Amino acid sequence: MTALWRNRDFTALWAGQMVSALGASITSTATPLLVLATTGSAKDAGLVGAxxxxxxxxxxxPAGALVDRWNRHRILLVSELLAALSIITVPLAIWSGRLTVAQLCVVAFVQGMCFAFFDLAERAALPRVVEPEQxxxxxxxxxxxxxxxxxxxPPIGGALFxxxxxxxFLVDAVTYLLAAIALLWVRRDLNSENPPREPVLRSAMEGLRWVWRHPLIRTGILLVAASNLTFRALVLVxxxxxxxxxxxxATIGVMLGIYSTGGLLGAIAAGRLHKHFQPRTVIIGVNWVWAALLPLFAFAVVPWQLGLIGAVTAFVGPLWNVVIGAYAVTLVPNELLGRVNSAGMAxxxxxxxxxxLAAxxxxxxxxxxxxxxxxxxxxLLTAVAGTVSRAVRKAPPLVSSHTPEGAER
Structure with missing residues (x-):
C-alpha cells in the first residue's frame, strides 16, 4: 500500500485545496469588513453572507446527483476557474467606484455554488484516490x-484589507488559479463506476431517501444543522x-485567527483520537461543550478573549467531522456518495x-x-435534544469500515 503522502493524486488535490481554502478564508474575513465599511449596515453584511x-x-x-454522473475531475477544475472569474470582479468594482451590495451578493452566490460542487466532488472522489484503510x-x-x-x-485577510x-480579493483569485493548476496533476479516474441513469431530480431524491431511512444519520444531521446555524450567526456577531x-x-483578523487555532489543534488531535470515541459520545459531548462555552462570549471585554473562547469551541468540532465523515465514506456505496453527501449538506x-440573516x-x-x-x-436546546434522542443514545460503536452506522456532517 502506497504511503498517503507518496500518493501523487492525493497530494496534488490536498495541496491545491490548501491554497484555495486559504484564499477563501482571506475573503470570508474581508467581505463583512468591506460591507460594514461601505454601508455600515449589519443587515447588509448578513444579506451578503446569506x-x-x-x-x-x-x-x-442537484449537485450531488450531477457529481455522481458527470466527470468529477472536470467539476473540480471548472469550479475553481469560475470562482476565480467571479471574485476578480470585486477589486475591479472597487477601483471603478461602482461596488454595490447587489454585486457582492451575486459574487458570494457564485462562490458558494462553486464550493458546493467542488466539495461534493472531492468527497465522492476521495475513496477513488486513497486506500480504504487510509x-x-x-x-x-x-x-x-x-x-x-x-x-x-483571517489575520492575512485583515492585514490585506x-x-x-x-x-x-485579488489574492483569492490567484489562489483559485493555483488550485486549478494543481488539479492537472491528478490523473486517477475519479468517476463513479455505476453512474445513475434516472432523471436528475429523482436521482437527487434517492440520496435524501437514503439518509431519511437511517434514524441515527437523520438525527445527527438535524443536530449539525442546528449547530451550523448557531455558529454561522456567531461569526458575524x-x-x-x-x-x-x-x-x-487587522485586530479582528487576528481574533478570528486565534479562534481558528483551536480548530487546527483539534484537527491534529482528531487524527489520533478518532478511534477512541464512540459516535454517541461525540454527538452528545460536543453539543454540551458548545452549550457551556457560548455564554462566555457575553463576558469577554477585549477581542483576544473572544478569540480564545472561540478557539476552545473550535477545538472539538474536527473530532465530530472526522468520526462522522469516516462513517459516511465507508457506509455509503460510492455510486451514492455524491447524492448522500449532498442530501446531508443540503x-x-x-x-x-x-x-x-438572523445575525x-x-x-x-x-x-x-x-x-x-x-x-x-x-x-442549549440543541444539546438537550441530542441527549434525549433514542437514536443517539443507542448508536452502535464504529467497529470497522464494514459495519458502522453514523451521522454525517
Missing amino acids: AGTLPFLIGNL LATAIANNEARSRGATLAG AAGRAWP LVVLAGKQGASP LTWGVMPIGS GYLLDGVGPTGAIWTLSAFM
Missing part, C-alpha cells in the same frame, strides 16, 4: 487543511462585537443563510450581547 450560503440550500441536492487519515488531513486555512486566513480593500470594542480590521449547510437582525434588534444570549439558548 447569499454566499444559499447554494447549500438550493444547489446541494480514508479516516485522509479525512483528518483534509480537516487539518481546512482548519489551517481558517487559522492563517487594512492595506487596501481590493487586495484580499463576534466581528461586530469586536468592532464595538475598538478593534481595527440539510446541514442549507440553514446557513438563515444564520447569516443581522439580532444585531440590529438586541445588539451583540443580546445576540450571544439568544444563540446560547438555542445551543
